[in-house]
Amino acid sequence: EIVLTQSPGTLSLSPGERATLSCRASQSVTSSYLAWYQQKPGQAPRLLIYGASSRATGIPDNFSGSGSGTDFTLTISRLEPEDFAVYYCQQYGSSPLTFGGGTKVEIK
Amino acid sequence: EVQLSESGGGLVQPGGSLRLSCAASGFTFSSYAMSWVRQAPGKGLEWVSGIGGGGSSTFSADSVKGRFTISRDNSKNTLYLQMSSLRAEDTAVYYCAKAGGYNYDYEIDYWGQGTLVTVSS
Numbered sequence: 001e002i003v004l005t006q007s008p009g010t011l012s013l014s015p016g017e018r019a020t021l022s023c024r025a026s027q028s029v030t031s032s033y034l035a036w037y038q039q040k041p042g043q044a045p046r047l048l049i050y051g052a053s054s055r056a057t058g059i060p061d062n063f064s065g066s067g068s069g070t071d072f073t074l075t076i077s078r079l080e081p082e083d084f085a086v087y088y089c090q091q092y093g094s095s096p097l098t099f100g101g102g103t104k105v106e107i108k
Numbered sequence: 109e110v111q112l113s114e115s116g117g118g119l120v121q122p123g124g125s126l127r128l129s130c131a132a133s134g135f136t137f138s139s140y141a142m143s144w145v146r147q148a149p150g151k152g153l154e155w156v157s158g159i160g161g162g163g164s165s166t167f168s169a170d171s172v173k174g175r176f177t178i179s180r181d182n183s184k185n186t187l188y189l190q191m192s193s194l195r196a197e198d199t200a201v202y203y204c205a206k207a208g209g210y211n212y213d214y215e216i217d218y219w220g221q222g223t224l225v226t227v228s229s
Contacts, residue, residue: 001170035215037153044203044222045153050215088153092213095167097143097155 002027002091004100012108019076021103023089028069030093036065036074039102040085048087049074079105110134110218112204117223124194124227130187130204130220138162138182141207141214144189146200147222156202157189161210172198194227201225 003026013019023034032052037045047056049065052072062077076083084107089100116128128144143158157168157178166178177190187204201222208214 030213033213033215037216039153044219045216046219047215047217050208050217056215056217090153090155090216092207092215095158095212096169097158097167097212099145099153099155102152 001096002029002094002098004089004091004098006087006089006100006103008103009101010104010106012106013079014108015079015081017079019074019079019083019105021074021076021087021089021105023067023072023074023100025070025072025091029072029091032068033091033093034065034067034072035090035092036063037088037090038083038085039088045088076105081107110206112206112218112220114202114204114220114223117202117225119226119228120194121229122195122227125190125192126194126225128189128191128202128204128223128225132185132187132204132206135206137180137185139210141210141212142178142180142187143205143207143212143216144176144178144187145203145205145216145219146198146225147203148197148200151200154200158207158212159187160212165212167212191225194225196227199225199227 036049144156204220206218
């Protein structure tokens with residue numbers, strides 16, 4: 001089973017600042033099958049990034065993903081008020097599919 | 109528009125059984141793998157089970173193997189999760205989730221709103 005470790009656990013930033021979230025895998029993720037999701041309180045998760053760096057439909061370009069192998073990054077170039085949420089990475093290259101523990105981006 | 113609507117959640121005693129359903133619309137159901145993902149109160153996401161578009165290939169997390177069974181009825185555009193021998197640690201919101209392709213190795217591109225399962229005496 002591939003274990004995904006996200007850091008930091010909580011990121012305290014102000015609107016307009018840049019957010020950099022990390023996701024590290026215990027072994028190489030097949031074909032960069034790595035996705036990022038955003039979840040707000042009381043809501044289902046929403047797909048942001050798939051294939052490590054491809055934006056999902058309707059996702060603004062201030063969200064970007066990068067990385068390969070075991071190290072992946074989600075960057076939010078300029079935080080908007082609606083971007084404060086919890087973010088999860090997930091690998092879907094091998095079964096069982098696994099999620100990271102999440103990073104909460106909170107308003108400083 | 110893709111829509112996923114879960115039902116069947118509720119309160120069940122430890123050791124009991126429950127069947128969740130997910131009605132899908134807005135896409136060709138049989139062409140896409142589906143999964144169940146759960147989230148315990150205040151916790152992160154945990155993938156539970158997945159099934160290929162044809163229904164013949166299934167996968168489950170070790171935590172539910174032998175207790176939960178995923179299935180689908182492509183004629184009814186419905187996904188199921190049969191849960192038995194339920195434990196307190198199975199208490200969670202269960203999300204129905206659509207994959208981006210036919211096999212399990214695709215991202216989850218759509219999620220339902222979830223149904224709460226509470227296991228308690």
